[in-house]
Amino acid sequence: MIYLLFSILGSVAVGVFFKYIKKYAINIFEIIIINYVITSLFSFFIFQVDFNQISVNMPWEIILALGILLPTIFVVQFYAIKHAGLIKTDIAQRLSLLIPILAAIFIFQEELNTMRYVALAVGLVSVYFILNKGNAIKTSTSNKSTYYLLGTFLGFGVIDICFKKLALYSAIPYTQSLFYVFATALILSLVAYTLGTRKNIFMIKKLNLASGIFIGGLNFVNIIFYMKAHQHFSSNPTIVFAGMNFGVIFLGTLLGYTLFNEKLNKKNIIGLALAALAITLLIISLN
Incomplete structure (x- = not known):
């Protein structure tokens, strides 16, 4: 479970960082680009990428899908928070757990025992209680924000499945494949930013540069350990899918209460316990 724990810590650290930095004028697009510069460099040098291993047998469809989805979900999530609010976006992201769980059963052919079904049921109920902020959830949602929320839900779910398939691909090490995922995400996001804004990326602000470097390091840690967890629990993907989501929301809520003085009502406390x-x-279901 140590791999999953480090992945959870990396993911939550990104959220905590954005909490601290949101009061400053940051450019999410520039941060995304620098983030993928860092993850590409880390994966290239740390895992000593061998270009001689490039072949038609590589999972290019998965690499391309992730190269498109990873920067896209950053933008979709950003605008979902902007138009629908943090609470609804968080709900959409956590409920995306349903997509990889269905994939674990019907695509990866995992057989769930009774304990695991109970754990999933308890976990989903906990999501409802933790994210319950009273009347804040009952606000109206425009068509534009609905599309962003739907994109968040589908995007995170499909990304989880793609990483699982990449982790199980045996022709070349997943560490080699990750470099091509990050490089593809970098190239596509750089092209989209340059054409869409007509700005010179080399004029990036220092705050965005520093933020992108920091986020890139955290994302690298998050994704690497997430992949390791999938390899370790290759026959039990729901452990990773569910453990990651429940762990992130549990730790994120706990840190929000202790570090940012976010109020918790009785339902939130019940959700944390669940x-x-x-x-x-x-964890018990593994025995």
Whole structure:
């Protein structure tokens, strides 16, 4: 479970960083580009990418899909928060867990035992309680924000499935494939930014540069350990899918309360307890 724990810590750290920096004038597009510069460089030098291993047998369809989806989901999530709010966006992202769980059963042919079904049920109930902020959730949602929320839901779910398939690909090490994923994401996001804004990327602001470097390091840690977790639990993908989502929302809510003085109502506290129970049940189900 240590791989999954480090992945959770990396993911939550990104959210905490954005919490701290949101009061400054940042450019999310520039941060995305620098983020993928860093992840590409890390994967190239740390994993000693061998270009001689390039072949038609590589999972190019998965690499291209992730290269498109990763920067896209950053933008979609950003605008979902802007138009629909953080609460609804968080709900959409966490409920995307349903997509990879269905994939685990029908695509990866995982057989769930009773304990795991109970853990998933408890975990989904915990998501409802943790994200319950009273009347804040009942605000109206425009058509534009609905599309962004739907994109967040579908995007994160499909990305989880793609990473699982990449982790199980045996022709070349997944560490080699990750470089091409990050490089593809970098190239596509750079082209889209340059053509869409007609700005010179070399005129990037120092704050965006520093933020992109920091986020890139965190994302690298997050994705690497997420892939390792999928390899370790190759026959139990729901452990990774569910553990990651429940762990992130549990730790994120706990840090929000302790670091940012976010208020917790009785339902939120019940949700935290249920999330902890769900994670415990998932661990027990491995025995």
